Amino acid sequence: MGGDGAAIPTRKLSCSAGEVTINGMLGEGIKIHYRTASRRVFETFNGIFFILLSFLCLFPVIHILAVSFSHSTPAAAGRVSVFPVDFTIAAYEYVLSDVRVLRAAWISLQRTAMGTALNMTLICLAAYPLSKERSHFRFRTVYAWFFVITILFSGGLIPWFMTIRALGLIDSIWALILPGAVPVWSTIIMMNFIRGMPKELFESAYIDGAGHFRTLLQIVLPLAKPALATLFLFAAVGHWNAWFDGMVLMNRTQNWPLQTYLQNLLFVNQATALTREEAEMMMRISNQTVRAANIFVATVPILMVYPFLQKHFVKGLVLGSVKG
Amino acid sequence: MMLLPAVVLLIIFSYVPMAGIIMSFQNFRLGQGIFNSAFVGLDNYRFLLSLPNTMQVLQNTIIIAVSKIIAGLIVPIIIALLLNEIRRVRFARGVQLTLYLPNFLSWVILGGILVDILSPSTGIVNQFISFLGFEPIFFLGDPRWFRTTMVVTDVWREFGWRLIIFMAALTAVDLTLYEAAIVDGAGRWKQMLHITLPSITPIIILVATLALGNVLNAGFDQIFNLYSPQVFHVGDILDTFIFRLGMADARFSLAAAAGLFRSIVSCVLISISYYLAYRFADYRIF
Numbered sequence: 001m002g003g004d005g006a007a008i009p010t011r012k013l014s015c016s017a018g019e020v021t022i023n024g025m026l027g028e029g030i031k032i033h034y035r036t037a038s039r040r041v042f043e044t045f046n047g048i049f050f051i052l053l054s055f056l057c058l059f060p061v062i063h064i065l066a067v068s069f070s071h072s073t074p075a076a077a078g079r080v081s082v083f084p085v086d087f088t089i090a091a092y093e094y095v096l097s098d099v100r101v102l103r104a105a106w107i108s109l110q111r112t113a114m115g116t117a118l119n120m121t122l123i124c125l126a127a128y129p130l131s132k133e134r135s136h137f138r139f140r141t142v143y144a145w146f147f148v149i150t151i152l153f154s155g156g157l158i159p160w161f162m163t164i165r166a167l168g169l170i171d172s173i174w175a176l177i178l179p180g181a182v183p184v185w186s187t188i189i190m191m192n193f194i195r196g197m198p199k200e201l202f203e204s205a206y207i208d209g210a211g212h213f214r215t216l217l218q219i220v221l222p223l224a225k226p227a228l229a230t231l232f233l234f235a236a237v238g239h240w241n242a243w244f245d246g247m248v249l250m251n252r253t254q255n256w257p258l259q260t261y262l263q264n265l266l267f268v269n270q271a272t273a274l275t276r277e278e279a280e281m282m283m284r285i286s287n288q289t290v291r292a293a294n295i296f297v298a299t300v301p302i303l304m305v306y307p308f309l310q311k312h313f314v315k316g317l318v319l320g321s322v323k324g
Numbered sequence: 325m326m327l328l329p330a331v332v333l334l335i336i337f338s339y340v341p342m343a344g345i346i347m348s349f350q351n352f353r354l355g356q357g358i359f360n361s362a363f364v365g366l367d368n369y370r371f372l373l374s375l376p377n378t379m380q381v382l383q384n385t386i387i388i389a390v391s392k393i394i395a396g397l398i399v400p401i402i403i404a405l406l407l408n409e410i411r412r413v414r415f416a417r418g419v420q421l422t423l424y425l426p427n428f429l430s431w432v433i434l435g436g437i438l439v440d441i442l443s444p445s446t447g448i449v450n451q452f453i454s455f456l457g458f459e460p461i462f463f464l465g466d467p468r469w470f471r472t473t474m475v476v477t478d479v480w481r482e483f484g485w486r487l488i489i490f491m492a493a494l495t496a497v498d499l500t501l502y503e504a505a506i507v508d509g510a511g512r513w514k515q516m517l518h519i520t521l522p523s524i525t526p527i528i529i530l531v532a533t534l535a536l537g538n539v540l541n542a543g544f545d546q547i548f549n550l551y552s553p554q555v556f557h558v559g560d561i562l563d564t565f566i567f568r569l570g571m572a573d574a575r576f577s578l579a580a581a582a583g584l585f586r587s588i589v590s591c592v593l594i595s596i597s598y599y600l601a602y603r604f605a606d607y608r609i610f
Contacts, residue, residue, distance in 0.1 A: 043409070043410075046406055046409055046410060049406065050410065050415075050416075051419075053403070053419070053423065054419050054422040054423060056480070057422050057423050057425050057426055057480070057484065058422050058425065060426070060429075060434070060437040060441065061429075061437075063441060063448065064437055077446065078443070078446025081448055122329060122330045122333070125327070125330060126330040129327050130327070143327060143331070146331065147334070150334055150339075151594070152594050152595060153342065153590075153591045154338065155338075155342040155343070155345055155584075155587070156345065156566070156579075156583025156586065156587050157563075157567065157570060157571075157579065158344070158347065158570045158579045158580040158583055159341035159342070159343075159345060159347060159580060160337070160341040161571075162341075162344055162347070163336070163341045163344060164337075167336070178333065178336075178337065179337040180337075181330075181337075182330045182333050182334050240430075241428075241429070241430035241432075242430075243430060243545075244545065248571060259432050259433075262436070266432065266435065266436040266549075267435065267439075288440070291440070292440070295433050295436050295437065298430075298432075299429060299433055302428050302429060306428065309428065
């Protein structure tokens with residue numbers, strides 16, 4: 001059984017590498033072109049080109065991983081490229097025992113969890129009424145414009161900051177969650193998704209006596225799962241990657257999320273505020289490897305959701321951009 | 325009623341700041357607040373225009389942003405056309421998967437990585453350049469290279485993501501068109517020129533018009549993390565300028581004025597781009 005199944009694709013491949021077509025619809029005609037010599041040269045180069053291109057996009061992460069696992073001397077001398085030199089986990093021991101990193105990571109986790117949950121709730125609550133026809137919801141156009149205007153125009157950085165300051169949210173985790181609580185683009189994508197659903201569903205729900213909340217919970221949301229998955233990942237990645245709001249809105253460093261902490265570590269030179277033990281530690285491990293380990297720690301969550309991302313992301317992106 | 329929470333939050337965090345633009349016509353001080361600060365009319369704007377680097381900043385913003393828009397449009401199209409020629413689905417899918425990895429990493433992380441690999445002394449890129457027998461290049465510190473570096477690294481981060489849109493358009497091309505072309509004796513090149521490209525032109529136009537709204541958006545996250553005083557004259561953009569005025573120098577009214585200018589121009593550009601997209605590609609937001 002197993003051997004049978006395996007034999008078929010092998011045979012297909014062994015015919016000729018250039019002859020594998022994605023579908024039979026192209027017929028015999030295409031194979032003539034496949035056999036020309038120039039075509040084969042092109043295909044080979046094209047394949048090599050894409051292997052190199054993929055490497056170019058993977059390289060940074062591989063490189064940082066290699067540096068973080070390397071010994072400090074070769075890392076500082078720039079002798080590490082793709083593989084670790086003199087393998088050690090000293091940098092990780094240092095980073096993962098650093099209270100500041102752990103605290104920042106905890107704040108990042110909190111904001112990502114709470115922020116994403118709030119985002120999703122508000123997207124659903126707002127998108128459902130906005131998806132109604134005007135005959136059902138009289139002020140739909142007014143409200144839709146109310147949302148769209150916030151994309152078109154904004155008060156700018158300073159008034160935004162002043163507003164949050166006036167609300168007394170500075171140094172509170174809510175400052176990282178509330179200002180971006182309504183992702184307008186995502187709401188519009190969700191709204192368009194709901195509008196694409198057959199109207200008979202809503203009618204039959206209404207006849208069966210379901211109210212709007214019940215319709216939303218039991219009919220719309222289960223059907224909107226693909227869109228929800230995409231928007232959820234958008235929101236979560238956005239929250240995890242956000243650093244600017246942490247930098248501007250958090251005065252005390254112990255309130256910084258991980259990306260803000262990292263931004264400060266990587267780009268703001270601070271030779272100060274090192275205790276003697278820390279200074280000794282630094283000598284032993286070197287800047288490069290610690291930086292790399294820090295970067296990698298902040299990247300891990302993204303890599304963890306990446307498989308889910310690629311599954312839902314493509315669908316969602318096409319949904320939002322092309323269909324619109 | 326379901327709209328209520330979202331509407332309230334938007335009023336607080338989007339509409340109240342819009343009212344805050346009054347600040348730009350005042351001599352705003354933290355202690356006095358928005359209701360007591362002196363009204364100065366257009367003085368802040370006049371002062372901004374009199375600053376020698378305002379025009380330079382504006383020029384930098386437009387040059388960097390427009391280069392990014394153009395390169396960010398052409399590169400993904402070419403790569404999408406090439407990727408479309410790959411007939412091994414698994415390989416193509418795997419490649420696509422790795423190409424948009426940089427897109428999910430924040431500019432803090434990418435910036436940290438770039439500083440490391442572009443370093444003139446120990447960076448791997450410069451080691452390669454030296455290996456080829458050239459002088460090492462200080463990509464992030466040399467004014468001649470800074471803008472190029474910004475554009476290239478931005479395209480590197482974004483192209484995989486844009487590729488998805490174009491690939492979706494390419495797979496939607498009617499395959500019978502190719503069959504007809506083959507019967508008519510068209511080669512690969514001719515097929516691409518006369519079928520593939522015209523078929524995805526609407527999407528190209530759509531993406532191009534929507535990008536118009538970004539002319540004043542040169543990428544704060546990237547530039548803020550990668551620039552340094554020695555490249556300010558070529559790399560300082562409107563957003564970083566506003567940030568430094570407002571947050572570092574605490575000149576709130578000036579920064580608010582510059583911010584309002586940016587908001588108004590962007591608003592006009594985005595509106596135009598939506599209108600064009602609606603006219604030529606039948607694109608609607610809602």
